[in-house]
Amino acid sequence: MAAVPRRDGEARAWLESIGRQAQPVTLARDRSISLPGDLGAVVPGAALQRGATLTVAGPVGAGATSLALELAAAATAAGEWAAAVDLHGTLGGEAACAAGVALERFAVVRQVSPDRWATVVAALLEGVTLVLAEVPRGVKIGDARRLVARARERGSVLVALETGARWTGDAQLRLHAAGGSWHGLASGAGLLTGRARSVRVDGQGEAARSRVVALVG
Amino acid sequence: MESRVTRTFALWCPAWAVATACRADPALVGAPVAVVERGKRGLVVRAASVEARTEGVAVGLRRREAESRCAGLVVLDADPAAEARTFEAVARAMDPITPGVVLERPGVLTFPTRGPSRYFGGDDVLSTRVLDAVHATGVVGARAGVADGRFAARLASRIAGPGGARLVEPDGSPAFLAPWPVGVLRDVVDARDAAAHGPSWRGQPEGTAKSTRRGEDLVSLLVRLGIPTLGDFAALPAAAVLARFGADGAHAHRLALGLDEHAAPPAPPPPDLVETCELDPPATRVDEAAFAAKGLADRLLERLEVLGLACTQVVVEAETEHGEHLIRCWRHEGALTPAALVSRVRWQLDGWLRGVASDCEPGIPARSERDHEWEHGGLSGGLTLVRLAPDRVVPATARQLGFWGGDAAAHDRADRALARLQGMLGHDSVVTAVLAGGRAPSERVRWLPWGEPRDDGLAVGAEVPAWPGAVPGPSPARVHAPPVPAELLDSDGQPVCVSGRGDASAEPAQLRCAALPDGGGAVTAWAGPWAHDLRWWVPDDGRTRCEPGYQARGRSLLHVTRRRRALWQLVVGADDAQIACLVVVEAGRAGVEAVYD
Numbered sequence: 001m002a003a004v005p006r007r008d009g010e011a012r013a014w015l016e017s018i019g020r021q022a023q024p025v026t027l028a029r030d031r032s033i034s035l036p037g038d039l040g041a042v043v044p045g046a047a048l049q050r051g052a053t054l055t056v057a058g059p060v061g062a063g064a065t066s067l068a069l070e071l072a073a074a075a076t077a078a079g080e081w082a083a084a085v086d087l088h089g090t091l092g093g094e095a096a097c098a099a100g101v102a103l104e105r106f107a108v109v110r111q112v113s114p115d116r117w118a119t120v121v122a123a124l125l126e127g128v129t130l131v132l133a134e135v136p137r138g139v140k141i142g143d144a145r146r147l148v149a150r151a152r153e154r155g156s157v158l159v160a161l162e163t164g165a166r167w168t169g170d171a172q173l174r175l176h177a178a179g180g181s182w183h184g185l186a187s188g189a190g191l192l193t194g195r196a197r198s199v200r201v202d203g204q205g206e207a208a209r210s211r212v213v214a215l216v217g
Numbered sequence: 218m219e220s221r222v223t224r225t226f227a228l229w230c231p232a233w234a235v236a237t238a239c240r241a242d243p244a245l246v247g248a249p250v251a252v253v254e255r256g257k258r259g260l261v262v263r264a265a266s267v268e269a270r271t272e273g274v275a276v277g278l279r280r281r282e283a284e285s286r287c288a289g290l291v292v293l294d295a296d297p298a299a300e301a302r303t304f305e306a307v308a309r310a311m312d313p314i315t316p317g318v319v320l321e322r323p324g325v326l327t328f329p330t331r332g333p334s335r336y337f338g339g340d341d342v343l344s345t346r347v348l349d350a351v352h353a354t355g356v357v358g359a360r361a362g363v364a365d366g367r368f369a370a371r372l373a374s375r376i377a378g379p380g381g382a383r384l385v386e387p388d389g390s391p392a393f394l395a396p397w398p399v400g401v402l403r404d405v406v407d408a409r410d411a412a413a414h415g416p417s418w419r420g421q422p423e424g425t426a427k428s429t430r431r432g433e434d435l436v437s438l439l440v441r442l443g444i445p446t447l448g449d450f451a452a453l454p455a456a457a458v459l460a461r462f463g464a465d466g467a468h469a470h471r472l473a474l475g476l477d478e479h480a481a482p483p484a485p486p487p488p489d490l491v492e493t494c495e496l497d498p499p500a501t502r503v504d505e506a507a508f509a510a511k512g513l514a515d516r517l518l519e520r521l522e523v524l525g526l527a528c529t530q531v532v533v534e535a536e537t538e539h540g541e542h543l544i545r546c547w548r549h550e551g552a553l554t555p556a557a558l559v560s561r562v563r564w565q566l567d568g569w570l571r572g573v574a575s576d577c578e579p580g581i582p583a584r585s586e587r588d589h590e591w592e593h594g595g596l597s598g599g600l601t602l603v604r605l606a607p608d609r610v611v612p613a614t615a616r617q618l619g620f621w622g623g624d625a626a627a628h629d630r631a632d633r634a635l636a637r638l639q640g641m642l643g644h645d646s647v648v649t650a651v652l653a654g655g656r657a658p659s660e661r662v663r664w665l666p667w668g669e670p671r672d673d674g675l676a677v678g679a680e681v682p683a684w685p686g687a688v689p690g691p692s693p694a695r696v697h698a699p700p701v702p703a704e705l706l707d708s709d710g711q712p713v714c715v716s717g718r719g720d721a722s723a724e725p726a727q728l729r730c731a732a733l734p735d736g737g738g739a740v741t742a743w744a745g746p747w748a749h750d751l752r753w754w755v756p757d758d759g760r761t762r763c764e765p766g767y768q769a770r771g772r773s774l775l776h777v778t779r780r781r782r783a784l785w786q787l788v789v790g791a792d793d794a795q796i797a798c799l800v801v802v803e804a805g806r807a808g809v810e811a812v813y814d
Contacts, residue, residue, distance in 0.1 A: 059734045061789075061796030065694035065814040081631040092811065093650030093662030095694040103650045107635050107667050111646045120638060127634020129627070179794045182813075184690070185742040185786060188724060192690040192744075192786055192797055192813065 021078060033130070033157065035074045038215045042199050043173065048074065050129070051152040053170060057162035058177030063197045065091070066099060067177050068132050068161050073100035075157065080129035083107040085120060087134045087164065112136075118143035121158070125150045130157045137165040144169030173203040178212070222477050224387065226330045226340075227362045227370035228347060230307065231379075233324025234264035236356065237300045238293050249287050253280050254295040263295055297323065298564055305568025307359075308545060310350040314343075319530065319546045323564070327367055327548075344382035352380070365390040368405070368472045372397060390475035395448025399439045402447075402469045406432035408550030409465060431465055447473040486526070491606040492517040499538045499599030503567045506535075506600050510562040517605050518555050527552030530609035533565045538598040543569055546608055562605065570600070635667050656687040656749060657784065658799065658811045659698035686749040688784055693799055693811035700801050700808025703730035703737070705785070715783035715802050719748030725800075728789050730809045733796060738789045746783035746802065784810070 021034060032047035040046030048054070048071065056071075058064035072082040077100060084091055089110045097103055107128070112120050114136045124131045125147065148169045151158040160167040178200055184193030202210045230236060234252035239245045249269035253260045260280040272287035284290050300323035308326060311318045315333040320326050330340060337343045344361045351359045357380070362373025364385035373393065377383035385393045407430075444450050450458075451473040459467040471478060494513045500506040521528055530548040537543075547561045639647045648664040655661040705713045707723035714722040729737040782803045789796045797813035 059794070060695075060732065061734070061798065061812050061814055062794065063814060069694060081627060083631075083635070090695045090697055092658060092692055092694045092696040093664065094652065094658060095692040095696075096650060097652060098692045103652070105631075106649065107631075108648050108650065108664070109638055109642070109646060110648060111642060116641070120642070123634050123638055123641075127631045127637075179796075181792050182742070182788050182795050182797050185744055185788050185797075187742055188744065190742075190744055192788075194691065195795075195797070195813075 033075050033078050033080065035071075036077070038213075039070055039074065042175065042201055042213050042215070044203075044205070048130075048157050049172065050155040050157060052172045053148045053151055053158045053160065054173045054175065055160045055162055055167045055171045056175045056177065057166075058179070060163075062179035063177040063195075063199075064161065064163065066095065067175060067199065068159055069096050069099040069101060071157075071159055072096070072106065072130055072132050073102075075130035076100075076102035076105050081105045081107075081127070082130040082132065083109060083124045083128045084132040085109050085112055085117070085124070085134055087112060087136055114138055118147060121147055122150055125154050125156045125158060128156065130159065132159045132161060134161045134163055135165050135167050139165065139168060141168045171203070172205070173201065176200040176202070180214075222365040222390065222475065223367070224330045224334075224363070224365050225327050225367045225370040226333075226343065226347070227325065227327045227364075227367065227374040228307075228311075228351065228359060229362070229371065229374040230304075230324045230351075230356055230359045232264040232266060233304065234295055234300055235266045237296070237303045237323075239266075240303055240355075241299065245291060248291055249274070249289060250291045250293065251280075251283050251287075252293050252295050253283075297560065298567055300324065301561075301564030302568045302571055305545075305565070306354050307351055307356060308568075310354045311347065314346060314350060316544075317546075319548045321371075321548050321550075325371065327370060330363060340384050341382070344384065348380060348382065364393060366472075366475055366477060368478070369394055369475055372401060391451065394473060394475050395446060395451065397447045398445060399436050399447060399450055399473075402450075402472065403432035403436045405472060405550060406435050406465050406469055409468060435462060435466060435469060451475075486528075486607045486610045490517070490520060490610075491604060492520075493602065493604045495602050496600055499601045501570070501599035503563070503570050506566045506570065506603060507559075507563040510566060510603055510605075511559050513603060513605050514558045514562055515555060517607065518553075518558060521607065521610065525612060526607075526610040527612070528558070528607040528610050529553065530607070531558060531561070532604075532606040532608045533562055534602075534604040534606065535566065535569060535600050536602040538601050541597065548609075552611065562603075566600070566603070632668075639667060654684055656684050656747075657782075657801070658688070658693050658696045661687075661692075662696075686747050688747060688786065688799060690786070691813060693797075694814040695812040697732070697808075697810060697812075700810045701730055701732040703728060703732075703800060703807045703809045705800055705802065705807040712805070712807065713802065714805060715746050715748055715781070717781065719746060719781075719783065721746050721783075725785065725787065728787055728798075728800065728809075732809055732812070733789065733798070734794075738791075738796075740787050740789055741791075741795065742788040743785055745785035747785075748781060748783040750781055 021036070032045070032049050034040075034047045035043055054071070056064050056068045058067075072084065075082045082101065082105065084106070086108050091108060093103070096106060109120055109124070117133075117136050117139065121131060121133045124133075131151075144167065147158060160169075160171065176199065178198045180195050180197035182192055182195040184190050196214065198212050198214045200210065200212050235250050238250060238252060247268065248266070249272060250266040251262045251269050251274050252264045254263045258279060262274060262276055262278045262280065262283050264276065265274045265283075269283075269287050269290055272290075274283045274287050274290065278286075280292060284292065304320070304323040308318055308320060311326070311328070315328050317328045317332070318326055319328060330343060334340050334343045337346055340363045344363060348359060348361055360374045360377040360379065361382035362370045362375070362377055362385070363382065364370040364373045365387060369385060369390040373383040373385050439445075439450060444453075450470060453470070455467065455470060458470040462469075468478065492513045494509050496506065496509055500509065518528070529552055530546060531553060532544060532546045535543045545565050547565065549557060553561070635647050644666050647667040649667055651663045651665055653661060653663045704727075705725050706727040706729070707713050708726040709723070710727070711723065713725050716722070725740045725743050727737070728740055782801055785800045785802070787798055787800055789798065798809050799811040801808050801810040
């Protein structure tokens, strides 16, 4: 019987790849969330280190929100929980779903006044693995430092989305969505299909040298 | 051919919560009393005494509103355990008349009339006997109804006079049901729905998960469709109702037709599902017995779950050390959830153990609430055996948890943190998205407060119904609802308008909006407009034009209003920093509805 070739090789390979996606968060030795596909090229090691703080910035329309949602999708795909602080109630739920976020494990907190913002983010860092927080104006530098420390202590990932104001605390990785051109739409014809976009990556350690990564889609 | 509908007797004691309170404290008799419970909108009235009702206090009012309507209103908190305990006296009074008593909830019981009615010589004699027996226990104002089918019998008891009976002649249920408004279906559908999405893993107490609005949705939709009565609803073809309203609608339709709730009589559950627990030493305290019963209930539901079954009717049996054998049957509109089953078993054991007999004698002061100070009401000793037998099982339709499950501890941690934020910021501040059908991006997602049951009608990969006029392509990551005011101009600097036929007045050349960087810019590519009429069924909200009334089935149904809206997909800006957005033009005004960020 040993000579009979396995006929389920494809299925086994598929199962293994799913297993790899789910694996890192359950093992203590590799405390990271793996990033699939293009995103893996953006972040060194193709994984988000738990306890890290990232910033995602970019002008309106450049793709910063989509990039942040893709990070949240990577967390929920690994079975973890994610939450977003949505200052203006504008986050697109359908876009989150399209980015691959498991909506049943993705909570959105709205109507957060700036003076409570730090408390809310701290409470979320206690409870969920990835917190996507839009940064309001006037966050105190002390609050920002405390949040970075809280994320490190709890092993959660803090993604500061710099749509309103800059993040004044530390960050291991700073992603800057630089936009790009859209495909599929002409004057009075066609439909938006996708875009070429690029992300500038700065950071500490492995990512210390600034580089620009082009993403497809 | 349909199986014959079971002729059923229903006994209804109105405002049972108030009757229980009056029994515990005789000083309340004759006073305006309202019993409140915590609902989604805060404390709302669940039951009110006759005196309070004449002052305008109605079930469902908020506590404050009720107090403002009736000066001197005595407001009490609901105590379901006490209600069930006192109702046991009524259930016991039925024992000499029929063995088949089914408790629906405290205050309502039903039984099939076939045996007892023949024995006593007719439905009217039977009703008299039952009402006399109930009256003898000290309960006044109980009402009886007899009809084909449980639903019709319960409605018949609602229109019987106090202390009277309403008999619906055999085969008369469809005609009896026909004039009732469809609103009576609301609670039935809600109970089914709450059971299907019940508190399976959240550990919520029963009742808090009943925030679903399926019943309300169905009823309001039927009314808007011009189907105000059960008769009109029953006249629709069953297949069409199933196709349009799903399983809930089909269930409601069967009830409206006067049929039994199950299309085929459910198969008797296998006898080996009975769970038994012997108590040694005999349990003489409610908490001892209830603790044993909790394990029993969990084991029973676990075994049923493995078989893919859910239980809608359960028999609770107990034996005492002197050989007494007690049996009571409890029924639930939907399937019994663990919390619901445990509370029913607890109520029942409580009723047996804590002297119901002495409760029935008026004038006895309120007893001490300490558990060990009960009198053996009709029982000569402690309980030695508790048995749970599922009496009626149906296929389980509850939601299945994800295959990968997830870490239960992580789940609890997230739940706690989010519940804390809800306490800090308000219930509606922490939300979760559910995909819904719609054309504009803001309509395609519903945001539900965290913790409310998600009905994933449109899960990922599910077949999404077609929405003609919806904007295809990628989903925008920033959605502005309401749209941010903007100016969409043509090459001459005039605003671009959309005609009633959906044609644009000119090609858009310029978009100005405060929400875009640099205030907008030149339009480099565009598609649209996609025009559609919006919410024409909603009454006029001032912004829209109202057209003459619409006649449907001889009734003036609604005012038809038209909101014509046109959507454009635009790309603004130069090559390296293009911004794609969705612009809506409505009533001559433009706005940025979404940005592809």
